[in-house]
Amino acid sequence: MSHLYKLIYPLIRPLDPELAHNLTVKALQSGLAGLAFNERDTDSPVLRTRVFGLDFKNPVGLAAGFDKHAQMPDAILKLGFGFTEAGTVTPLAQPGNPKPRLFRLTEDRAVINRFGFNSQGLAPFCKRLEKRKANPEKAPGIFGANLGANKESQDRIQDYVTGLETLNGFADYFTINVSSPNTPGLRGLQDKAELVDLIDRLKSVGTRAPLLLKIAPDVSDGELEEICETVVEKEMDGLIISNTTLARPENLKSAHASETGGLSGAPLFDLSTERLGRAYKLTGGKIPLIGVGGISSGREAYSKILNGASLVQLYSAMVFEGPALVQKVKSELRLCLKADGFSNVAEAVGQMVK
Numbered sequence: 278m279s280h281l282y283k284l285i286y287p288l289i290r291p292l293d294p295e296l297a298h299n300l301t302v303k304a305l306q307s308g309l310a311g312l313a314f315n316e317r318d319t320d321s322p323v324l325r326t327r328v329f330g331l332d333f334k335n336p337v338g339l340a341a342g343f344d345k346h347a348q349m350p351d352a353i354l355k356l357g358f359g360f361t362e363a364g365t366v367t368p369l370a371q372p373g374n375p376k377p378r379l380f381r382l383t384e385d386r387a388v389i390n391r392f393g394f395n396s397q398g399l400a401p402f403c404k405r406l407e408k409r410k411a412n413p414e415k416a417p418g419i420f421g422a423n424l425g426a427n428k429e430s431q432d433r434i435q436d437y438v439t440g441l442e443t444l445n446g447f448a449d450y451f452t453i454n455v456s457s458p459n460t461p462g463l464r465g466l467q468d469k470a471e472l473v474d475l476i477d478r479l480k481s482v483g484t485r486a487p488l489l490l491k492i493a494p495d496v497s498d499g500e501l502e503e504i505c506e507t508v509v510e511k512e513m514d515g516l517i518i519s520n521t522t523l524a525r526p527e528n529l530k531s532a533h534a535s536e537t538g539g540l541s542g543a544p545l546f547d548l549s550t551e552r553l554g555r556a557y558k559l560t561g562g563k564i565p566l567i568g569v570g571g572i573s574s575g576r577e578a579y580s581k582i583l584n585g586a587s588l589v590q591l592y593s594a595m596v597f598e599g600p601a602l603v604q605k606v607k608s609e610l611r612l613c614l615k616a617d618g619f620s621n622v623a624e625a626v627g628q629m630v631k
């Protein structure tokens with residue numbers, strides 16, 4: 278499979294990145310990519326794990342933003358991911374920012390995006406999930422829905438509540454995305470008073486599905502402490518660490534490095550892993566964490582786990598390495614766990630956090 282992507286990548290690379298993404302979506306939706314990329318599933322019992330009451334066949338998920346409109350969760354799961362997170366979806370359809378808004382930083386193995394929540398809105402998203410729920414042939418794996426707020430909304434917290442009410446029953450878990458850098462003011466919802474209000478109002482919906490909060494890597498130590506305190510106090514089910522960063526490490530080489538937007542991929546690994554480890558320490562392991570940011574190998578996935586992640590997600594590395602990456606990450610991760618004498622993922626969680 279990796280050989281196949283090596284053949285295809287030179288054809289995709291010169292294309293505008295958003296066009297290339299849309300073509301990939303079409304290929305996955307049509308089942309074509311599935312045929313080409315479906316490989317023997319390497320999941321072993323070592324990779325099976327139970328987190329916030331859900332059984333994952335493996336701990337490697339596709340991060341939000343790839344399948345924004347819930348168009349192909351099953352095709353993604355068939356690639357070998359243990360879970361997939363669709364969205365961010367906003368209540369009303371909105372176009373997002375003007376194009377171009379997606380940039381490949383090839384030399385840096387990184388991506389910058391400033392999509393600004395381009396969304397078809399909840400109605401078509403929900404319709405697809407209704408259809409999926411009735412499909413007995415849906416792929417095994419966990420499905421998460423990532424909720425956002427409309428740019429012009431007068432009551433952003435209500436937007437998350439509306440998302441949860443509308444999709445309740447159609448997703449295995451929900452992510453409350455308060456960390457996109459591309460919707461002005463959104464990250465303010467990470468502040469304590471706003472966060473308490475947000476969680477209280479979400480809890481009043483009374484869903485049985487786990488509720489996770491996705492945070493930015495750019496929060497200060499003090500802000501991270503408050504967030505951790507609040508999510509434990511208010512009994513959120515988990516934290517996803519992290520979204521893209523507004524920071525620009527000095528050593529970026531690509532001509533696109535100064536584009537506005539959120540940076541992801543390899544240069545985000547250290548920052549997001551450090552935030553993850555700190556959050557693990559602050560929460561005392563009381564709630565599960567999902568580690569995301571810059572993973573392109575099983576060793577990096579393992580490092581997230583040792584730093585407190587019960588599950589991991591990736592996105593940007595797939596832009597460069599193609600869908601074969603998930604199988605590579607899983608088999609390397611299994612070897613890392615075995616080499617250190619762990620018989621499952623849960624045993625390794627947080628082992629590097631002092």
Ligand SMILES: Cc1cc2nc3c(=O)[nH]c(=O)nc-3n(C[C@H](O)[C@H](O)[C@H](O)COP(=O)(O)O)c2cc1C
Pocket residue numbers: 340341342343345364365379388390392394423454457491519520521541542543545569570571572590591592593594
């Ligand atoms: C093109 C692109 C679009 C994204 N869109 C979203 C989004 O809609 N919602 C969200 O929560 N995160 C979004 N993200 C962030 C990813 O889910 C992830 O948190 C981040 O990219 C770090 O992981 P990575 O380094 O493996 O890409 C997006 C990332 C990229 C590259």
